[in-house]
Amino acid sequence: MLYNKGFLFLLFLWVSLLSTAQEREYVLLIHGGAGSMTALEGEPKKEVIYYSALDSALTIGNEILSSGKDAIEAVVAVVTYLENNPLFNAGVGATCTTEGTFELDASIMDGRDLSAGAVASVKHIKNPIMAALAVKEKSPHVLMVGTGAEDFARDHQIEMVSDNIYFATPKTLKWIEELKAKSKKNGTVGCVALDKKGNLAAGTSTGGTANKLKGRIGDTPLIGAGTYADNNSCAVSCTGHGEYFIRHVVAYNLSARLKYLNEDIEKAAHHIIHEELSPHAGMGGLIAIDKKGNFTLPFNSPGMFRGFVYKDKDGLHRAVGIHP
Numbered sequence: 001m002l003y004n005k006g007f008l009f010l011l012f013l014w015v016s017l018l019s020t021a022q023e024r025e026y027v028l029l030i031h032g033g034a035g036s037m038t039a040l041e042g043e044p045k046k047e048v049i050y051y052s053a054l055d056s057a058l059t060i061g062n063e064i065l066s067s068g069k070d071a072i073e074a075v076v077a078v079v080t081y082l083e084n085n086p087l088f089n090a091g092v093g094a095t096c097t098t099e100g101t102f103e104l105d106a107s108i109m110d111g112r113d114l115s116a117g118a119v120a121s122v123k124h125i126k127n128p129i130m131a132a133l134a135v136k137e138k139s140p141h142v143l144m145v146g147t148g149a150e151d152f153a154r155d156h157q158i159e160m161v162s163d164n165i166y167f168a169t170p171k172t173l174k175w176i177e178e179l180k181a182k183s184k185k186n187g188t189v190g191c192v193a194l195d196k197k198g199n200l201a202a203g204t205s206t207g208g209t210a211n212k213l214k215g216r217i218g219d220t221p222l223i224g225a226g227t228y229a230d231n232n233s234c235a236v237s238c239t240g241h242g243e244y245f246i247r248h249v250v251a252y253n254l255s256a257r258l259k260y261l262n263e264d265i266e267k268a269a270h271h272i273i274h275e276e277l278s279p280h281a282g283m284g285g286l287i288a289i290d291k292k293g294n295f296t297l298p299f300n301s302p303g304m305f306r307g308f309v310y311k312d313k314d315g316l317h318r319a320v321g322i323h324p
């Protein structure tokens with residue numbers, strides 16, 4: 001029953017209807033990428049495997065937030081889990097460049113003080129989100145790239161992999177052989193959280209877009225494009241065709257609409273995804289929570305791997321979804 005499409009749709013509808021009225025103790029949202037869902041093509045049973053992985057990610061986040069820990073801790077733990085899961089386009093399982101190499105991007109932001117960290121185009125960091133956290137906490141910088149980022153990560157005892165091929169799965173190895181990376185891909189991962197103390201955090205991690213050129217960097221490691229968190233507005237993590245998310249500065253755009261136009265989060269996110277990105281064929285989606293715990297998970301693609309868990313006076317609520 002939990003995985004029935006109709007049931008999930010009703011659950012999402014119900015949540016969006018209640019979204020302005022509920023006082024939520026804590027909230028955590030995840031995404032595992034938006035897109036054409038080609039990863040599921042011809043493999044109906046695979047949906048259940050994805051649902052189960054998304055559900056496990058929610059369990060990890062829920063345990064952390066329910067025990068009163070910080071939103072940023074929940075975001076790091078959830079994104080790390082998703083990076084380690086080969087189903088998703090982040091960490092192991094990442095998509096590869098046209099040259100058959102893996103170049104990973106990740107970012108994290110803490111809404112308490114706007115502190116942020118990101119790494120881009122890294123090839124030997126097992127969990128790029130951990131390196132992004134280290135950049136945020138142990139350097140005066142926000143974004144580090146390539147071998148400099150890797151040296152920094154190594155110096156801070158972040159786990160490395162000796163061979164870039166570590167990130168390959170049997171599927172990506174086949175892509176490399178066939179040079180058909182364009183045709184199929186998994187999903188970028190992201191998490192946003194509101195903790196019991198009212199702090200917001202966001203994190204995103206990706207292997208990038210399929211068939212990307214060596215050296216290409218998308219929205220994911222760019223604070224304001226793929227990731228943003230500000231306790232005074234909202235936490236946002238994006239997924240989709242990064243070039244469009246950069247041009248429309250999507251994550252900060254959403255935060256700005258809340259702050260300066262006083263829009264509610266659902267209306268603001270709907271505007272950006274459907275009225276700004278869609279006319280330009282910018283495919284993708286986002287997950288976002290505002291400072292009161294209202295949230296939204298819109299997308300304009302055929303599907304988006306996603307889930308939410310939150311606690312309010314009626315107890316715990318959680319669901320995962322893939323289809324509209």
Ligand code: ASP
Nearest residue numbers: 188208209218239240242
């Ligand atoms: N936004 C990511 C990028 O452009 C890819 C994705 O979310 O699927 O690198």
